[in-house]
Amino acid sequence: MDWLLALLLTLIVDGKPAQSEKVLRQAGARAKGMEILRGKRILMFGDSMVNCGINVWLEPWFKRHGIKSYVTRSWASSTTVTWSKAKQLDIYLWRYDPDIVFIVLGTNELFHPYPKMKIRPIQRILKKMGRRRTVYWIGPPTWAKDKGLIKIMRQQMPPGRFFDSGKVKMGRKKDGYHPNMAGSKTWAKAIWRWYSAMLKTQ
Numbered sequence: 001m002d003w004l005l006a007l008l009l010t011l012i013v014d015g016k017p018a019q020s021e022k023v024l025r026q027a028g029a030r031a032k033g034m035e036i037l038r039g040k041r042i043l044m045f046g047d048s049m050v051n052c053g054i055n056v057w058l059e060p061w062f063k064r065h066g067i068k069s070y071v072t073r074s075w076a077s078s079t080t081v082t083w084s085k086a087k088q089l090d091i092y093l094w095r096y097d098p099d100i101v102f103i104v105l106g107t108n109e110l111f112h113p114y115p116k117m118k119i120r121p122i123q124r125i126l127k128k129m130g131r132r133r134t135v136y137w138i139g140p141p142t143w144a145k146d147k148g149l150i151k152i153m154r155q156q157m158p159p160g161r162f163f164d165s166g167k168v169k170m171g172r173k174k175d176g177y178h179p180n181m182a183g184s185k186t187w188a189k190a191i192w193r194w195y196s197a198m199l200k201t202q
Helices: 002-014 017-037 048-052 054-063 080-085 087-096 115-129 149-156 181-200
Strands: 041-046 069-074 100-104 134-138
Touching: 017 181, 041 048, 041 054, 041 087, 048 054, 048 069, 054 069, 054 181, 069 087, 080 115, 087 115, 115 149, 134 149, 134 181
Parallel strands: 041 069, 041 100, 100 134
Antiparallel strands: none
16 A cells, blocks of 8 residues: 555645545545455466467566466467367366456457357357356457457457457567567557456446
8 A cells, every 4th residue: 555655645745635535536446446356366268369478468467466376378270169169168167267267269260251150159158157257358459350250259248348459559470460579568458458447347
């Protein structure tokens, strides 16, 4: 709470009590929201986008707020279909027993001509999560217009639990798809801002 005391002293010196109260209320709300993470186990799984750098940037931010464990598992070229059928996902859920799950999938299915065919595998994945886990879906960082998959994925998630990565402008590797390290940091920051705001409402 040292940061909160320092903020209070700064605002008192500035002589703006009304503004001070507002800022302190906002800071208190953020602190209370992030407290939800303390002692929690987090699992992030998905396609190659998991290991493109967001895993590296997000880890210290999560650990700063007292999480118990943070595990990421990436499967290159994987899809909602492969993960919905993979026994490996069941093993991960049993082994790491996460309280919070981030799913990073969709990149390899962006241009599927019949996106509604993805509803069933998405629902199978979500069913595996169970009711007690809090699940978020990180959409693919699109580089071109998809054929409806983003809308389909958003519709399968509770309100506010889907992050549209396509709205984030980021640097890319030479392949034009995967973010480079600077781009992944930009992406991770956007995810963190969205997630932090989400926690403030819980």
